[in-house]
Amino acid sequence: MHSFEELSAAFATRFASRHFPDHPASLYDPAVYFLDLGGKRIRPVLCLMGNELFGPIEDDAWQLAIALELFHNFTLIHDDIMDRAPLRRGMPTVHAKYGSSTAILSGDVMLVVGYDYISRIQSSHIRRILQLYNQTAVKVCEGQQLDMDFEGREQVTLDEYLQMIELKTSVLLAASLQIGSILGGAGLNNQQTIYQFGINLGLAFQIQDDYLDCYGDASKFGKQVGGDIVAGKKTFLLIKTLEVASEAQRREIKALEQASPDEKVAGMLRIYQACGVDSWVRELKEHYRQEAYRSLEDIAVLSKRKEPLQHLVDLLLSRDH
Amino acid sequence: MHSFEELSAAFATRFASRHFPDHPASLYDPAVYFLDLGGKRIRPVLCLMGNELFGPIEDDAWQLAIALELFHNFTLIHDDIMDRAPLRRGMPTVHAKYGSSTAILSGDVMLVVGYDYISRIQSSHIRRILQLYNQTAVKVCEGQQLDMDFEGREQVTLDEYLQMIELKTSVLLAASLQIGSILGGAGLNNQQTIYQFGINLGLAFQIQDDYLDCYGDASKFGKQVGGDIVAGKKTFLLIKTLEVASEAQRREIKALEQASPDEKVAGMLRIYQACGVDSWVRELKEHYRQEAYRSLEDIAVLSKRKEPLQHLVDLLLSRDH
Numbered sequence: 001m002h003s004f005e006e007l008s009a010a011f012a013t014r015f016a017s018r019h020f021p022d023h024p025a026s027l028y029d030p031a032v033y034f035l036d037l038g039g040k041r042i043r044p045v046l047c048l049m050g051n052e053l054f055g056p057i058e059d060d061a062w063q064l065a066i067a068l069e070l071f072h073n074f075t076l077i078h079d080d081i082m083d084r085a086p087l088r089r090g091m092p093t094v095h096a097k098y099g100s101s102t103a104i105l106s107g108d109v110m111l112v113v114g115y116d117y118i119s120r121i122q123s124s125h126i127r128r129i130l131q132l133y134n135q136t137a138v139k140v141c142e143g144q145q146l147d148m149d150f151e152g153r154e155q156v157t158l159d160e161y162l163q164m165i166e167l168k169t170s171v172l173l174a175a176s177l178q179i180g181s182i183l184g185g186a187g188l189n190n191q192q193t194i195y196q197f198g199i200n201l202g203l204a205f206q207i208q209d210d211y212l213d214c215y216g217d218a219s220k221f222g223k224q225v226g227g228d229i230v231a232g233k234k235t236f237l238l239i240k241t242l243e244v245a246s247e248a249q250r251r252e253i254k255a256l257e258q259a260s261p262d263e264k265v266a267g268m269l270r271i272y273q274a275c276g277v278d279s280w281v282r283e284l285k286e287h288y289r290q291e292a293y294r295s296l297e298d299i300a301v302l303s304k305r306k307e308p309l310q311h312l313v314d315l316l317l318s319r320d321h
Numbered sequence: 322m323h324s325f326e327e328l329s330a331a332f333a334t335r336f337a338s339r340h341f342p343d344h345p346a347s348l349y350d351p352a353v354y355f356l357d358l359g360g361k362r363i364r365p366v367l368c369l370m371g372n373e374l375f376g377p378i379e380d381d382a383w384q385l386a387i388a389l390e391l392f393h394n395f396t397l398i399h400d401d402i403m404d405r406a407p408l409r410r411g412m413p414t415v416h417a418k419y420g421s422s423t424a425i426l427s428g429d430v431m432l433v434v435g436y437d438y439i440s441r442i443q444s445s446h447i448r449r450i451l452q453l454y455n456q457t458a459v460k461v462c463e464g465q466q467l468d469m470d471f472e473g474r475e476q477v478t479l480d481e482y483l484q485m486i487e488l489k490t491s492v493l494l495a496a497s498l499q500i501g502s503i504l505g506g507a508g509l510n511n512q513q514t515i516y517q518f519g520i521n522l523g524l525a526f527q528i529q530d531d532y533l534d535c536y537g538d539a540s541k542f543g544k545q546v547g548g549d550i551v552a553g554k555k556t557f558l559l560i561k562t563l564e565v566a567s568e569a570q571r572r573e574i575k576a577l578e579q580a581s582p583d584e585k586v587a588g589m590l591r592i593y594q595a596c597g598v599d600s601w602v603r604e605l606k607e608h609y610r611q612e613a614y615r616s617l618e619d620i621a622v623l624s625k626r627k628e629p630l631q632h633l634v635d636l637l638l639s640r641d642h
Contacts, residue, residue, distance in 0.1 A: 023463075024467055026470050027462065078426070078429060082421075082422040100402075100403075102469075104402060104403060105462055107429075108429075108432070112455055113455075115436060115451065116452070119451040126447065127447065130451075131440045134433055134434075137433040137436075138433050141348065141426055141433065142344075142430075145348035148422055148423075
């Protein structure tokens with residue numbers, strides 16, 4: 001059994017090889033540039049861990065780990081265009097550096113090359129894996145579309161927001177684990193349970209992300225505290241607040257739209273606290289963390305084998321930056 | 322054996338079923354809208370014909386025919402964004418009607434749903450087919466990137482232009498035929514020969530397309546004669562002309578850049594004729610048509626079986642609109 005850190009290091013070495021042809025450089029240089037920006041490589045490692053929970057890591061798991069990471073990066077390149085994001089990990093996004101057309105096409109080709117890694121696997125489960133991968137990819141697109149739709153809406157319910165986060169973030173984590181588990185020889189029940197573990201992990205992670213944007217340690221967080229507030233982004237905190245706020249608080253929120261960024265952040269944090277939304281969000285994250293633990297317990301393998309995944313939950317959900 | 326027309330009608334019936342979920346409509350309505358604009362459905366029918374050249378049409382061939390048509394439409398949606406095209410088949414393009422972000426995402430999801438049809442096939446050759454499909458998809462992206470690169474360049478050689486057309490247009494026709502032939506049980510030699518037939522057919526078709534833009538019957542053509550000239554698009558005619566033109570003709574071409582659309586078309590057509598480029602392009606098309614026939618002859622099956630494909634060549638390459 002290997003820890004997240006060990007598998008992460010091993011994956012980084014394999015992933016450092018070149019995934020694209022050289023020519024035309026105008027298409028592939030942007031793709032290589034983006035992969036070189038790095039990232040935590042959580043999804044490929046989840047695939048490897050999902051495999052190792054049930055059996056020795058298969059060669060196929062490494063191919064699929066690469067496919068999953070390429071898929072994730074394809075979504076980031078395209079999302080950055082749609083979100084008009086100038087920076088990713090402190091560096092210019094692909095569309096900012098190379099133009100939107102090339103960013104569309106580099107993303108497209110990255111998605112296709114991901115499928116090429118799938119075509120290399122030897123597993124007799126190739127159809128099942130391809131189906132799960134496709135279903136997941138479709139859901140991630142749906143999540144991104146809902147995210148964009150919500151931007152233009154006055155009111156979004158908590159259930160709608162949870163569903164969007166599940167589609168945009170959780171299903172890919174869950175599918176990475178399940179694909180690994182299929183290769184490890186997991187039965188259908190165990191596959192479904194590890195998938196549910198991934199869903200809960202993803203929700204808890206995103207809730208934490210929204211929380212840290214307001215209450216994170218700015219020096220460790222690497223971005224300005226309250227960035228979501230300034231951008232007017234819908235988050236777990238804002239959506240819950242809009243559900244429970246008094247008429248007076250609603251008027252204050254409306255008035256803050258015209259305020260300076262600093263006033264807006266200070267004002268919204270005051271309202272969040274008055275509404276008890278800060279502690280509510282901590283409890284919501286804790287709820288999904290416990291759900292994740294419960295799913296992990298329900299997987300029918302020796303407890304000893306679950307330790308790396310337990311450790312991973314603690315690692316991902318105990319960060320304050 | 323079935324003719325192109327028969328298979329085209331049969332495919333249209335199958336393709337008319339819904340390929341996407343209902344929700345979110347903001348993602349899927351644009352995809353359905355685009356497919357409803359229609360098209361000649363050449364690629365899926367080539368897949369069916371490639372299959373039937375060697376044996377009875379397999380159920381898998383229908384799945385792959387749908388995948389290939391979805392892939393083609395994905396490329397059109399994304400290309401229209403990059404080309405800032407307002408219209409496709411006389412109707413607003415997806416990005417013009419729904420915005421670029423939704424057009425990117427609708428294209429993405431269409432590509433993924435194409436892969437979902439591949440995952441449904443029963444053939445033991447699924448890996449080989451997936452690999453060929455991926456290789457082809459990568460090449461089509463490369464072709465589009467080269468096309469964009471060429472727009473910004475002063476000089477493009479005929480060889481470079483031919484290579485771009487091969488990537489952007491021919492390889493998908495060729496792969497559609499080859500994928501069908503794999504399902505029909507073709508050996509490797511026959512697979513390679515039918516692929517080459519598709520390459521030659523695609524080149525002849527695109528050469529004809531460039532030619533008809535200048536010399537087509539406007540009433541049948543459905544678009545203004547000389548549209549490529551007005552848009553300053555690089556075509557077989559312009560590239561060859563720039564290779565053979567005299568100094569005086571080059572100066573005239575330069576001067577025409579400032580002329581009115583009508584003068585520009587009239588002026589360039591005069592130069593094309595003076596350079597003999599109109600007859601040169603007709604000969605070039607005839608060269609690739611003959612190459613296509615030769616490839617077809619080289620396929621080791623009974624001549625009788627080749628008749629539908631021979632008829633298709635005549636159909637595609639004898640049009641004056």
